[in-house]
Structures are given as structure tokens and as C-alpha cells.
Amino acid sequence: MEDLSLHILDIVENSVSAGAKNVEIVVSENRPRDLLRIEISDDGKGMNPAAVAHATDPFYTTRTTRKVGLGLALLEEAAKMANGSMDIHSVPGIGTKVIAIFQHSNIDRKPLGDMAATIVMLVAGSPDVEFTYRYEHDGYTFTFQTKEIRAQLRGLEMNSPDTLSFIREYITEHTVSLS
Amino acid sequence: MAKLKIEDLDRIAEEARSKMTIREGAGKARITVHMGTCGIAAGARAIMSAFLDEIKAHNIKDVIITTSGCAGLCSREPMATVEFGNQAPVKYVDLTDEKARKIFKEHVLGGKFVMEYALSVGSERIR
Numbered sequence A: 001m002e003d004l005s006l007h008i009l010d011i012v013e014n015s016v017s018a019g020a021k022n023v024e025i026v027v028s029e030n031r032p033r034d035l036l037r038i039e040i041s042d043d044g045k046g047m048n049p050a051a052v053a054h055a056t057d058p059f060y061t062t063r064t065t066r067k068v069g070l071g072l073a074l075l076e077e078a079a080k081m082a083n084g085s086m087d088i089h090s091v092p093g094i095g096t097k098v099i100a101i102f103q104h105s106n107i108d109r110k111p112l113g114d115m116a117a118t119i120v121m122l123v124a125g126s127p128d129v130e131f132t133y134r135y136e137h138d139g140y141t142f143t144f145q146t147k148e149i150r151a152q153l154r155g156l157e158m159n160s161p162d163t164l165s166f167i168r169e170y171i172t173e174h175t176v177s178l179s
Numbered sequence B: 001m002a003k004l005k006i007e008d009l010d011r012i013a014e015e016a017r018s019k020m021t022i023r024e025g026a027g028k029a030r031i032t033v034h035m036g037t038c039g040i041a042a043g044a045r046a047i048m049s050a051f052l053d054e055i056k057a058h059n060i061k062d063v064i065i066t067t068s069g070c071a072g073l074c075s076r077e078p079m080a081t082v083e084f085g086n087q088a089p090v091k092y093v094d095l096t097d098e099k100a101r102k103i104f105k106e107h108v109l110g111g112k113f114v115m116e117y118a119l120s121v122g123s124e125r126i127r
């Protein structure tokens, strides 16, 4: 994966596959503390402790289309490369939280990349899921919620190209000058 | 320039009403971009963005763009499937931004398959 926003897309896809109705993505960049933190929480079906223990093993997957699962292993590798780590907390029937931290200034830390495009792709694929994206940057906070868009649709579909283009521009405009 | 506000959706919904249909009698088009870890790593998101750009630039309605999970053909990613109404779906493989834009113009707008990028026509339905 080229950048962190692509890892996030992949990890949130796990949440969607696990039947989540609500997914929250928090990215915080804290340069004074030299940290970049990604937290993804969902209310999907969760994993038991044994499944959590196996989840970062590339040869473990519950999917049937391919023999290896990679997404979590790749994110963990990206975090470790940047002097960070990844943690998974999960409770069956309640949900899952994946936290990855990175040393912000580390030369091997991947750039955040295009979070607007990531959110758009998630909404296009799962228009009924409520996504929240919070971006914290040295004290500034921007929050995007599909719930707010949904309340303002006026006959547009959540996943219509018009809505998706709006979401892309909206998130880009509100975050681009910050990083 | 003032930043977009959620309320700007009102104007976008209004403008959407005056958009053009693709072609007389063509019906709705559905573009499915395949994801999965391999698809994402290979560039599926850029393919979605290219299609979205084209839809916006041509000011048309009646196209829906969606995603699907891993199609099990990781070496041919990025992939996308184009479907029209009751016609057989066409699966395109090894996509790039330029190929996606060409598929949009020739197949979605023009109604003609782009044979050189197609893996198969109608071999399976993607849902």
C-alpha cells in the first residue's frame, strides 16, 4: 500500500464485511508529540481472543476466496516500519477497534494520502453504513459524518455520483490546507 | 472562496434534476470497482476516482458506481465491471486511469465494449 489512507480503506472494509452499521475513523497528527495515530472502531460481529491472536497472521483468513489474509498484517508492518505498533481490541457481538500508531517524523512513515477518496469509496460500496471520519491536526479538528449528509439529501441517493463528488470535495476542502 | 457546507447539497440536488440521460433507451449503467486488499493495493481507488470525474465532467445521470469485494483474480487487478440494464456484464482487467476513462467514453457513453481491456463478457454476475 502506497499510503495510510489506502490501509484505512482496507481495514474499514473488514468492518463492513463484519456487518458493522457504524464505523468511526479517527486520524490524529500530533507533531509536538511526534505521533500519528489511526483508530478504527466498528460495531460489527467482533472476534474472539483466538481470532484476534491470529488476525495479523498473513496465513489466517475467514474469507473463502483466497487462502491468505493480508490487510491487518500489512498495517502492522507499516506501523512497525515507522517505529510504531498496531493493536486490536475486539469483543464478539460488540465490535472491533484497531489502533495503529506511527512516529510522525519517521522517514519510513507513509504519508496519510487521500482520505477524501477513501471515504468516497467506502460510501459508494456501503451507502447504508454510517461512517464518521475525524481528523485532528495539532489541535484543529474536522469531523465528517455520513449521518449529516443523509439528513440533507433532498431526494439524492447517498451513493449517487453527485453525492459522492460532493463528499470528495467537501472533505478535501476542509482538510487539505492542514497537512 | 468559501468552503463547501453540508447545506450546499440543496443546490446539488437541484442541479441533478437537469442532468442528461446517457443515451435514448440505454437505461441505467452500473459500474462496479473491485476492491479487496489486492485491488486496493493495485489502485482500485484511483479507478473509482477516474469514473467519478468522468461522470461529473459529462454531466449525466443514470450511472451508479459501486464496489465489490475481492474477485479472486488478484493478478488482474484493478478490475471493474460495467453493466447496462439486462445486458451481460463486462469485466475489465488491468485497469489504469486512462483505460477507465476510455471505457467510460466508449462503453458507458457510447454503448460499445472495449474489447482490448475486457476479460470476459457475461461469464459471471458481480454482486
Ligand SMILES: Nc1ncnc2c1ncn2[C@@H]1O[C@H](COP(=O)(O)OP(=O)(O)O)[C@@H](O)[C@H]1O
Binding pocket: A010, A011, A014, A015, A018, A042, A044, A045, A046, A047, A055, A056, A060, A061, A062, A063, A068, A069, A070, A071, A072, A073, A096, B037
Ligand atoms: N473489524 C473486524 N471485525 C471482525 N473480524 C475481523 C475484523 N477485521 C479483521 N477480522 C478478521 O480477521 C481476518 C483477517 O483480516 P485481514 O488481515 O484484513 O485479511 P482478510 O480481510 O483478507 O481476511 C478476517 O478474515 C476476519 O476474520
Ligand SMILES: [Mg+2]
Binding pocket: A010, A011, A013, A014, A070, A071, A072, B037
Ligand atoms: Mg481485510
